[in-house]
Amino acid sequence: MQFEEKDIAYPPVHPGTDRTFIRFYGGEPDLNSIFYSSEEENSPQRIFVTDTNVASLKQMQPFVNFFRGENYSQPKIENGFIGTRGKDVLLILGSGEPFKTIESVLAICKAAIDSNAKRSAVFTGIGGGVITDMTAFAASIFKRGATCELVPTTLLSMVDAAIGGKTGCDFDSYKNMIGSFFPAQKIHIIPSFIQSLPENEYRSGMAEVVKTALLYSKELFEKLASKPEILQNRKDPLVEEMIKICVNAKAAVVEQDLTEKNIRMQLNLGHTFGHALETRAGLGKVSHGDAVAWGIARAAELSKKIGLCTENYVQTVKSALSSFGWETQPMHSALNGKFASEKEAALSLFEAMKKDKKNASNKVRFVLQEDVGETVITEVDEKDVLSVL
Numbered sequence: 001m002q003f004e005e006k007d008i009a010y011p012p013v014h015p016g017t018d019r020t021f022i023r024f025y026g027g028e029p030d031l032n033s034i035f036y037s038s039e040e041e042n043s044p045q046r047i048f049v050t051d052t053n054v055a056s057l058k059q060m061q062p063f064v065n066f067f068r069g070e071n072y073s074q075p076k077i078e079n080g081f082i083g084t085r086g087k088d089v090l091l092i093l094g095s096g097e098p099f100k101t102i103e104s105v106l107a108i109c110k111a112a113i114d115s116n117a118k119r120s121a122v123f124t125g126i127g128g129g130v131i132t133d134m135t136a137f138a139a140s141i142f143k144r145g146a147t148c149e150l151v152p153t154t155l156l157s158m159v160d161a162a163i164g165g166k167t168g169c170d171f172d173s174y175k176n177m178i179g180s181f182f183p184a185q186k187i188h189i190i191p192s193f194i195q196s197l198p199e200n201e202y203r204s205g206m207a208e209v210v211k212t213a214l215l216y217s218k219e220l221f222e223k224l225a226s227k228p229e230i231l232q233n234r235k236d237p238l239v240e241e242m243i244k245i246c247v248n249a250k251a252a253v254v255e256q257d258l259t260e261k262n263i264r265m266q267l268n269l270g271h272t273f274g275h276a277l278e279t280r281a282g283l284g285k286v287s288h289g290d291a292v293a294w295g296i297a298r299a300a301e302l303s304k305k306i307g308l309c310t311e312n313y314v315q316t317v318k319s320a321l322s323s324f325g326w327e328t329q330p331m332h333s334a335l336n337g338k339f340a341s342e343k344e345a346a347l348s349l350f351e352a353m354k355k356d357k358k359n360a361s362n363k364v365r366f367v368l369q370e371d372v373g374e375t376v377i378t379e380v381d382e383k384d385v386l387s388v389l
C-alpha cells in the first residue's frame with residue numbers, strides 16, 4: 001500500500017522509544033501488503049493482537065485467514081483464538097472496554113512467550129483504543145520492553161488513542177489504572193477503516209475531532225461547523241483531511257510534552273465535565289464522546305463566566321456541537337430522574353470532578369478557552385463551576 005510518512009521525536013522513556021513514524025495510507029486496508037510485501041529474511045517476529053469485531057471485518061479476512069489455516073471457512077471468530085503464520089502469531093481478544101483487563105494484557109504476553117518471542121519481537125495492535133492501549137502496554141512490559149506498532153481502526157484511536165504513547169488497562173473498576181508511557185515505533189493509519197464503524201463509535205471519535213479542531217485548528221473547526229452532514233457522509237474528502245489534521249496536531253503536542261507535564265493537559269478540554277457526567281450517569285450510560293462534547297459546551301460557558309471569552313465564542317461552540325446532535329444545556333438528559341433536584345445533581349457532578357482530579361480544595365483545574373485556538377489552564381472556584389451546571 002502507498003503511504004505518506006512523518007516522524008516525531010521525543011526524549012526516550014525506554015531504549016528505542018525516541019521516535020514514532022506515522023504512516024498515512026490511501027485506499028482499502030490491505031494488511032498483507034503492509035506487513036508481508038517484502039519477505040525480508042531477517043524480518044522480526046510479530047505478535048499481532050486484535051479483537052473479535054475487527055477480526056470479523058470483511059476487509060480483514062485476507063489477512064486473518066492466513067492465521068486461521070484450515071479453519072477459515074468456520075464463520076465465527078472466538079475470543080482467545082491464536083493462530084500462526086510462520087513465526088508470527090495472531091491473538092484475537094474479546095471486543096470493547098469490558099475486555100480492557102490485566103488478564104487480556106497477560107494473554108498477549110503469554111501468546112508471545114508460548115511462541116518463544118524474543119525482546120526483538122514487534123507487538124502489533126490492530127483495533128480501537130482498547131486494543132492499541134493494551135498491546136502497547138504488553139510490549140512495554142514483555143522482557144522489559146519489546147517493540148510496538150499500531151494499526152488504529154476506529155476514528156478515536158486514529159486521532160487520539162494510538163498517538164502519544166499512553167498505554168494501559170482498567171483495573172478493579174478504575175479506568176486506565178495500570179499502564180506506562182511507551183510510544184509505538186510505527187503507527188499505520190488507514191482512514192478507510194472507519195467506513196465499517198457503528199454510528200455511535202464514529203460519533204464518539206468525532207467529539208475528539210471537534211475538540212482537537214477547537215484547540216489547534218480554527219480552519220478545521222470552521223469547516224466542520226459548516227458541514228455537520230459529514231456525520232452522515234464518511235466518504236466526504238473532509239473526513240480524511242480532518243484525520244490528518246488531528247493526527248498531526250496531537251503528534252505536535254506529544255512531541256513537546258510526552259509525559260503530560262504541561263501542554264499535553266490541553267487535550268483534556270471538555271474532559272473534566274465529561275468524566276463527571278460519565279461517572280454520575282453510571283458508567284456506560286453516556287458514551288465518552290457524547291460526554292466530552294457536553295463537557296466542551298460547559299467549558300465554554302465556564303470560560304465566559306470567569307471573563308475569559310465572549311458570548312460570541314460560547315454561541316459558536318454550542319451551535320456547532322448542537323448541529324452534530326450533541327447536548328449543550330447545563331443539565332444533561334442522562335441525569336434526569338437521578339437526583340432530587342438540579343442543584344443536587346450539580347453538587348454531585350462537582351464532587352465527582354474534585355475526586356477525579358484528586359483535589360482537596362474547593363477549586364478544580366479546567367482547560368478553558370479565550371477563543372478558538374487560544375487555550376488557558378486555570379483553577380476555578382466551586383461557585384463558578386456550579387453556576388454553569
Ligand SMILES: NC(=O)c1ccc[n+]([C@@H]2O[C@H](COP(=O)([O-])OP(=O)(O)OC[C@H]3O[C@@H](n4cnc5c(N)ncnc54)[C@H](O)[C@@H]3O)[C@@H](O)[C@H]2O)c1
Binds near residue numbers: 051053128130153162
Ligand atoms: N492512550 C490514549 O492516549 C487514549 C486516548 C483516548 C482513549 N483511549 C482509550 O481508548 C479506548 C476507547 O477506544 P475506542 O473508542 O476505539 O474503543 P474500542 O477499542 O472498544 O472500539 C470500539 C468498538 O469498535 C469496534 N471496531 C474497531 N474498529 C472497527 C472498525 N473499523 N469497524 C467496525 N468496528 C470496529 C471494536 O471492536 C469495539 O467494539 C478507551 O479504553 C480509552 O481509555 C486511550
